[in-house]
Amino acid sequence: MALLIFEPKQSKMDFQQNENQRMISQMVRDFAKKEITPHVMEWDEAQIFPIKLFKKLGDLGLMGILVPEKFGGSGFTYTEYITALSEIAQVCGSIGLSVAAHNSLCTGHILQFGNDEQKKKYLPNLASAKWIGAWGLTEHGTGSDAGGMMTTAIKDGNDWIINGTKNFITHGKSGQVTVVIARTGEKGDKRAMTAFIVENGTKGFSAGKKENKLGMRASETTELIFEDCRVSADNVLGEVGDGFIQSLKVLEGGRISIAAISIGIARGAYIAAKAYSKEREQFGKPISHFQAIAFKLADMATRIEASELLTFEAADLKNRHQPVNQISAMAKLYASETSVWVSNEAVQIFGGYGYTKDYPVEKFYRDSKLCTIGEGTSEIQKLVISRESLK
C-alpha cells in the first residue's frame, strides 16, 4: 500500500509497500526530478507530447509494467503499476495519462485478448516503447454510449475494411499501434463489435484534428480517421463480435489507472498547499495557523487516504482475478472527484498566487478535471456501481 504522505498503520489489510513498490517509487522520483519536472510547464503551454521521454520510461520498464517478462515486460502486478502511475502523476498528470493509455488500454487489450502470435509481435515493442500504443473506442457521437458506435468493419475475403472516425484518442497521431473497436454487425447488438490491431502507415488510416485541451496538455489527443482501411483477419483480437465486451474488461483496469493518476494529482496539490501554508504569513502568522486552512488540509489528507484505500483494494482484487467491475468504478469515482476537490482547495490555499502559473497548483487543478471524464464519467461510474448494488 502506497501511503506515501501518511503514517503507515495496522489493519487486517497489509498497508506496507512491498519491496518492488519502494523501488519503483524511488526510481520514478529520481527520474521525474531530472527528466520531467524541469519541462512540465513548457510541455503544458506548448502542448508538446514528449515522445523521447516515453522511450526513456520504456528503458525503465514502465511502458510494459504489466507485460510478462517473456514478452519483454516488467512482469509486475497492478499494485506496482498504480504505484508508478501515481508517482508520475504527482509530478505531471499528462505523462501519467499517456503512460496509462499505453499500458492498460492498448497494451492491456493485446495482453488480455491477443493470440500468441500477436503477443510476440506487439508486446515486446510496446513494452520497450519502441512503439507507442493507442486505443480507439470513443466517437464524436458516442462517448458514454460507446456501444452505439458508427465505425464499421466489413469482411472482404481474408481482410476487413474499416470506415469511420474515432474521437479523443490518446496518441492518435504518435501511436504506432492502435487497437480500434469497430461495428461488425447490427447496431444495438453488444456482440456485434470487433477489436482490430491497426499499425501506423496502413493505407486509409490517419490522424485527424489534435485537441487543444484545458489540462493534460502534454498528452496527445486526436481523431483517428479510417477510409477504406484494409487490415488482415490476422489483426482481429480474440473472437469476431467480442470487441465491445473485451473493451468493458479493459476499462475495468483503465478505471484503476485513472484512480491512481487522480491520487497522484491530489497528492501533488496537497503537498504543495501544505508547504505553502507553513510559509505564507498573513496577520503576523503562517496561514496554516488559521483553523480554516488547517481544516482544509485535514479534509484533503483524509480524502486522499480514502482514495488510496479504495484504489489499492481494487488493484489487489484485480491481481487476484476477483471481480472488480464495481470496486474499480468506486475507486475511479471517488479518487477522481477527490482530485478535483483537493486541487481546487489547493488553489484556494495559495490565494491569488494559486491562480498564476508561477506555482504548480493551477496545473494540478486543470489536469484533475480529465479524471472525472476519461474512461467513463463520474455519472457512468455511478451507473456501474448502482447496477451492481441493485443486483
Ligand SMILES: Cc1cc2nc3c(=O)[nH]c(=O)nc-3n(C[C@H](O)[C@H](O)[C@H](O)COP(=O)(O)OP(=O)(O)OC[C@H]3O[C@@H](n4cnc5c(N)ncnc54)[C@H](O)[C@@H]3O)c2cc1C
Ligand atoms: C483527454 C482525453 C483523452 C481520452 N482518451 C481516450 C482514448 O485514448 N480512447 C478512447 O476511446 N476514448 C478516449 N477519451 C474519451 C473519453 O473516454 C470520453 O470523453 C468519455 O467516455 C465521455 O464521453 P463524451 O465525452 O462523449 O461525453 P458524453 O457521453 O456525451 O457525456 C456528456 C455528459 O452526459 C452524461 N451522461 C451521458 N450518458 C449518461 C447517462 N446514461 N446517465 C447519466 N449521465 C450521462 C455524462 O456523464 C457527461 O456528464 C478521452 C477523452 C479525453 C477528454
